Amino acid sequence: MRIDKMLQKYGKSVNITGANGWSTPLFHAFIQPLRYKTKLYMAGDVTPIGTNHNSVYLYIGPPNHDLTKLDKSYSINDSQGNHYFIDRAEKIFIKDNAIYIWAVIRQITEGD
Amino acid sequence: MTSNQIARELYNYFNSLEEEVFSNVRFLLAYQNTIKPTPVTKPIVAVSVKECNVGNRLNKTLETGEVKLTTSRNVDTTVSMDIYLPYSSNGIEAVKIYDRIASIILFQLSKYDTLGSTCGPAEYDTSCQAIVVRTTFTIRVVTDA
Numbered sequence: 001m002r003i004d005k006m007l008q009k010y011g012k013s014v015n016i017t018g019a020n021g022w023s024t025p026l027f028h029a030f031i032q033p034l035r036y037k038t039k040l041y042m043a044g045d046v047t048p049i050g051t052n053h054n055s056v057y058l059y060i061g062p063p064n065h066d067l068t069k070l071d072k073s074y075s076i077n078d079s080q081g082n083h084y085f086i087d088r089a090e091k092i093f094i095k096d097n098a099i100y101i102w103a104v105i106r107q108i109t110e111g112d
Numbered sequence: 113m114t115s116n117q118i119a120r121e122l123y124n125y126f127n128s129l130e131e132e133v134f135s136n137v138r139f140l141l142a143y144q145n146t147i148k149p150t151p152v153t154k155p156i157v158a159v160s161v162k163e164c165n166v167g168n169r170l171n172k173t174l175e176t177g178e179v180k181l182t183t184s185r186n187v188d189t190t191v192s193m194d195i196y197l198p199y200s201s202n203g204i205e206a207v208k209i210y211d212r213i214a215s216i217i218l219f220q221l222s223k224y225d226t227l228g229s230t231c232g233p234a235e236y237d238t239s240c241q242a243i244v245v246r247t248t249f250t251i252r253v254v255t256d257a
Contacts, residue, residue: 048160050146050147051145052240108150111147
């Protein structure tokens with residue numbers, strides 16, 4: 001069982017780029033805001049170097065784009081012009097088959 | 113001169129310096145209403161007042177030998193200059209930045225009576241998602257009422 005058809009039908013158009021100019025063609029994946037268990041930090045976390053908005057997202061994408069092999073220098077780019085780096089990625093298996101990639105990704109912000 | 117003025121002066125001085133060591137370093141006043149870059153990709157030095165100690169009133173010996181209590185006091189201001197680095201760095205760059213800041217404050221900015229300086233180890237700051245090296249400079253100013 002794979003979820004490619006569902007991703008193709010309902011997912012956002014994304015691609016992955018690397019600092020060395022490497023990039024994938026467009027493919028489809030789900031990128032959704034993570035549901036926070038606490039509302040305490042929803043306004044952002046104030047730090048000495050500026051407010052951290054903690055824009056963390058859940059990524060679900062096809063297994064042929066293996067995010068588990070990519071470090072934080074790679075970015076996921078969506079069709080709205082948002083860029084994300086990978087905090088953590090896992091392959092989700094049914095029996096011995098990877099059916100999708102689950103990841104927590106964080107939005108890249110330039111700062112003021 | 114107040115503690116806040118000392119911190120601002122240091123921030124303005126380093127912000128306007130054109131030195132190779134600081135070429136990609138951004139100096140800022142801590143807790144400004146700005147958006148933090150995520151991830152941190154270049155070194156950032158956050159300047160703030162960490163501590164301020166106001167001493168007892170100073171004595172003055174008159175020509176007659178009489179000791180008189182003046183209205184002057186020593187004010188020791190500890191300015192923190194925390195150096196934030198990308199998490200991919202190993203902290204060595206922070207030591208280079210600290211070395212240069214320390215040599216400027218201790219040996220070039222003679223207007224300040226610098227009592228001492230500290231530099232902590234490289235640590236990971238989870239809220240900033242960056243390596244941080246915390247440094248301080250303690251500067252003494254004599255104030256009059």
